Amino acid sequence: MKRHAALLLALALLASSEAAPREPYPNRWVRISASLRDDGDVERVRRIVETASQHGLNGVALSAGLDQLDLKGPDYMTRLAQVREICKKAGMEIIPSFMSAGYGGSVLSHDRNLAEGLPVRDALFVVSGGMARLAPDPAVAIDNGGFETLRDGELAGFRRSAPAGAGIAADSAVFRSGKSSVRFDGFSAASREFLRLAQVVAVHPYRQYRLSCWIRSEAMGAADPFGSGNFQLEVLGGDERRPLQYENPRVPAGAEWRKAAVVFNSWGYDRVEIAPKVRGAAGGKFWLDDLQLEEIGLVNVLRRPGTPLVVRGDSGAVYTEGSDYSAVADPQLGSRSDHDGPAIEVLRSGRIKEGERLRVSYYHSASIYNGQVPVCMSEPKLYEIWRNQARLVHQALEPRKYLLNMDEIRVAGSCEACKKRNLSLAEILGDCLTRQYEMLREAAKAEVWVWSDMLDPSHNANAERKYYYLAVGNYAGSWTRVPKELGIVCWYYEKRAASLRHFSSLGFRTVAGAYYDGDTLDNPKGWLEALAATPGSAGILYTTWLNKYELLGPFGDLVSQNR
Numbered sequence: 090m091k092r093h094a095a096l097l098l099a100l101a102l103l104a105s106s107e108a109a110p111r112e113p114y115p116n117r118w119v120r121i122s123a124s125l126r127d128d129g130d131v132e133r134v135r136r137i138v139e140t141a142s143q144h145g146l147n148g149v150a151l152s153a154g155l156d157q158l159d160l161k162g163p164d165y166m167t168r169l170a171q172v173r174e175i176c177k178k179a180g181m182e183i184i185p186s187f188m189s190a191g192y193g194g195s196v197l198s199h200d201r202n203l204a205e206g207l208p209v210r211d212a213l214f215v216v217s218g219g220m221a222r223l224a225p226d227p228a229v230a231i232d233n234g235g236f237e238t239l240r241d242g243e244l245a246g247f248r249r250s251a252p253a254g255a256g257i258a259a260d261s262a263v264f265r266s267g268k269s270s271v272r273f274d275g276f277s278a279a280s281r282e283f284l285r286l287a288q289v290v291a292v293h294p295y296r297q298y299r300l301s302c303w304i305r306s307e308a309m310g311a312a313d314p315f316g317s318g319n320f321q322l323e324v325l326g327g328d329e330r331r332p333l334q335y336e337n338p339r340v341p342a343g344a345e346w347r348k349a350a351v352v353f354n355s356w357g358y359d360r361v362e363i364a365p366k367v368r369g370a371a372g373g374k375f376w377l378d379d380l381q382l383e384e385i386g387l388v389n390v391l392r393r394p395g396t397p398l399v400v401r402g403d404s405g406a407v408y409t410e411g412s413d414y415s416a417v418a419d420p421q422l423g424s425r426s427d428h429d430g431p432a433i434e435v436l437r438s439g440r441i442k443e444g445e446r447l448r449v450s451y452y453h454s455a456s457i458y459n460g461q462v463p464v465c466m467s468e469p470k471l472y473e474i475w476r477n478q479a480r481l482v483h484q485a486l487e488p489r490k491y492l493l494n495m496d497e498i499r500v501a502g503s504c505e506a507c508k509k510r511n512l513s514l515a516e517i518l519g520d521c522l523t524r525q526y527e528m529l530r531e532a533a534k535a536e537v538w539v540w541s542d543m544l545d546p547s548h549n550a551n552a553e554r555k556y557y558y559l560a561v562g563n564y565a566g567s568w569t570r571v572p573k574e575l576g577i578v579c580w581y582y583e584k585r586a587a588s589l590r591h592f593s594s595l596g597f598r599t600v601a602g603a604y605y606d607g608d609t610l611d612n613p614k615g616w617l618e619a620l621a622a623t624p625g626s627a628g629i630l631y632t633t634w635l636n637k638y639e640l641l642g643p644f645g646d647l648v649s650q651n652r
Contacts, residue, residue: 113649114620116600116628118148118184119641125153125168135175137638141631142179144642145649149176150492150630155187156195156474158481166485173486182489184538185482188475188525189494190501191543193464199474201422204389205465206396206452206504207354207559210295212386214400214433214447221400221414221433221447223386229292231363234302234380236271244271244286251284252277263376265303265346270378273367276309283321283366290363290382292355297388297453299426300324300363301350302380306340310370320375321366322351326358331556333361335457335499346378352388352426354455354559387430389454390419395468395506396452400433403446413439417451424460455559457499466498466521467506476528483532491529492578495522496540497549502561514562515550518543519570526572538576538600544568546591547584568595578602578630582612589623600628604644606635613644 119141123130138149153169154161161169176183189195196203213226232246236259239245249257255275264270273284292298300322312318318337326333333356338349355361363382367375392398398417401407410416415434433449435441456462464471482488495518501507502514510517526537542549544567549557552565573596579588580602592599601616613629620626629648631641 111651113145113651114626114628116148116630117146117645117648118150118600118628119146119631120150120152120186120633122152122636123172125165125172128168131168131171131175134172137641138175138179138181140638140641141645142181144645146631146645147180148182148184148490150184150186152186152494154195155185155482156189156478157198158478158485160198169485183486184490184492185486185488186492186494187478187482189496190466190471190521191461191463191496191498192494193462196464196471196474197462200393200470202391202393202396203464203468203471204391204454205463205500205507206391207356207455207500208295208450208452208503209297209354209386210450211448212296212384212450214386214449216435216441216443216445216447219435219437219443221435221441221449223384223430224446225384226293227291229290229298229382229384231288231290231380231382234382235267236269236378236380237267247286247288249284249286251275252280252282255284257284257286260376263305265305265378267378270376273369273375273377274373276369276371276373278371281368283368285323285364285366287362287364289360291360292358293384294355294357294359296355297352297385298355298382299350299352299385299388300334300380300382301348302365303346303378304338304341304349305344305346305376306342306369307344307374308370309340309373309375312340319367319369320349322349323362323364323366324351324353325362325364326356327360330362331356331358333358333559335558337458340375348427350427352385352456354453385430386449387417387419387433387451387453388426388428389422390417390430391422391452391454391504392418393465393468393470393506395465395504397505399450401448402441403448406440408439408441408447412436413441422454424456424462426456452504455500457558461497461499463498463500465504465506466501466517467504467510472524472528475525479528479532488533488535490536490538493522493525493537493539495525496542498543498560499558500560503559507561513566514557514560514564515567515570518564518567522571522575526575536576537574538578540602541577541579541588541592542581544571544577544592545579545581545584545588547587548581568592573597576600576627580605580632582615585616585619586622589619589626593623593625596625598625598627599623600630601626602630602632604631604633604640606633606637610640610643610647613647617648
C-alpha cells in the first residue's frame with residue numbers, strides 16, 4: 090500500500106513538473122547589421138535595441154565591420170562606443186558577429202590577395218613589343234551567338250527548353266546588332282521554371298574564360314532577394330554537368346541594352362555547356378543578343394605565398410619575376426571581373442626573347458552571386474588579421490559571447506596553400522574554426538557560437554553532395570573537427586528538427602536562427618516547437634538580412650513567454 094501511494098505521489102509530482110511553465114530561453118537575440126558610417130546608423134540601432142529590450146529580448150548579434158577595427162577612424166570608434174552604451178542601458182548584451190571566411194570582404198580590405206584561388210595551368214602568352222599577352226589556346230567561339238541564323242525555324246546551334254505556353258524565338262524587330270536577337274516571353278505567374286537555351290562548347294582544361302552578352306527586359310518583375318535571380322548565364326562542366334559559375338548578372342529595369350558578363354574556370358573539363366536561362370513575371374519580356382565566349386588571362390590574379398605564379402618557356406625554362414619580367418599584379422583585383430588582366434612586361438636584361446611563347450600558371454579569385462568572395466582558410470596571414478581583430482573587439486566591447494560568421498564558404502581547397510596540407514575540406518574548416526575559437530578564448534573567456542550550415546549534414550556539410558559550389562569536394566564530417574564547447578546557431582528551417590537533433594546528440598548547445606524576413610511569425614513558432622523537443626536548446630535569434638524589424642516586438646513577446 091505504501092509503495093502504491095509513493096508511486097502515485099511520484100507520478101503526480103512528475104505531472105506537475107511537466108505542466109509547470111519553464112523560464113524563457115536564456116539567449117533571446119536580435120541580429121543588427123550597421124556600418125556606423127554616420128550618426129543615423131546609431132539612431133537606427135537605438136530604436137531597434139529599445140524595441141527589443143521592451144519586448145523581452147536580451148542580446149544583439151552585431152555585424153558592424155568588426156573584422157576591420159584597425160582600419161576604422163575615430164568617428165566610427167565613437168559610434169561603436171555609443172552603441173555599446175545604448176545596449177548597456179537597455180540591458181542588452183552585444184554578441185559581436187564577425188570572422189567570416191565565406192564572405193571575405195572585411196579580410197580582403199586588409200589584403201585583397203587573401204581570396205581563395207582557382208588554378209589556371211599553362212595559359213599561352215606570346216611576347217610582342219616587350220609585352221607578353223594572352224593568346225587564346227585554342228580560340229573559342231559560340232556558334233550563332235548573334236542569333237542571326239535559323240534552321241527549320243529553330244535557332245542554329247542551340248537547344249531550347251521552355252515550359253508550356255512560354256516561348257524562345259528570334260526577334261527581328263528588337264536587337265542590339267546584326268538583324269535579330271533572341272526573345273524570351275510567355276512567363277507564367279504560377280511557374281518559376283526557367284526558359285533555357287543551351288550549347289556545348291569546347292574549352293581547354295584549367296583556363297579562365299569570360300562569358301558575356303547584351304540583355305534588355307520589360308516588366309520582368311522583382312527577383313527573390315534570397316534566390317538566384319531572374320537571369321543566369323549557366324556554365325556546366327563535362328558529363329558531370331558541374332556548375333562552374335554562380336554570379337548573378339543584373340537585369341536592367343528599363344528598355345536600354347546592358348552588357349552582362351561572368352567569369353568561370355574550366356577546371357578539368359574540355360567542354361562546357363553554355364546556357365542562358367530566364368524566368369520572370371507574367372507579361373514580361375526579355376531579349377538577349379551578342380552572346381560571346383573568350384579566354385582571358387590574369388584577371389583577378391592572386392599574389393600570395395599560397396597562389397604562386399609560374400612563367401616558363403616552351404623549352405621548359407622557368408623564368409624569374411623581377412629578373413626576367415616585371416612584377417605581375419591586377420590593379421583592379423576585386424569581386425568584379427569585367428576588365429582585362431595585365432600583360433606581362435618583359436625585362437630587357439632578362440632571358441625572355443621577342444616572339445617567345447610562354448606558358449603561364451596562376452590562381453585567380455572567384456565571385457559568387459552578388460560579389461561574395463571567400464578567403465583562403467590555409468593562408469597564415471588570415472589568422473594574423475583575425476587575432477588582431479579579436480584583441481581589438483575585446484578592447485572595444487568586452488563581450489561575454491561571440492558569433493562566428495563562418496557560413497556559406499563556397500570556394501575552398503583549390504589553391505596551393507590548401508593543397509599542400511593534404512587535408513580534406515572538413516579538416517581545413519575544422520582547423521580554422523578551432524583556431525578562431527582558441528584566439529577568442531585567449532582574448533576573453535567568452536562563449537563562442539557559430540552558424541550551423543557548414544557543420545550540418547542536413548545542410549552544407551552533406552556527404553551526398555559531391556561538390557559544394559566551387560569548393561574541392563564537400564564538408565562532410567566537419568562537425569567532428571570542432572570544439573564541443575562551440576554553440577551552434579541552426580538556421581535551415583525546413584530541416585530544423587534534424588539539424589537540432591544532430592547537434593544535440595553530439596552534446597552541442599543550440600540556438601535557432603529564426604524569422605528570415607517573413608511576413609508572419611510562423612517561422613519562429615516552428616522553431617520554438619523544434620527547440621522544445623531538443624535537449625541543450627538555449628535560445629532563439631530574430632534573423633533579418635533585409636533590415637525588416639516590423640515584427641520584432643511581437644517576436645520578442647512570443648519568445649519571452651514562459652515555455
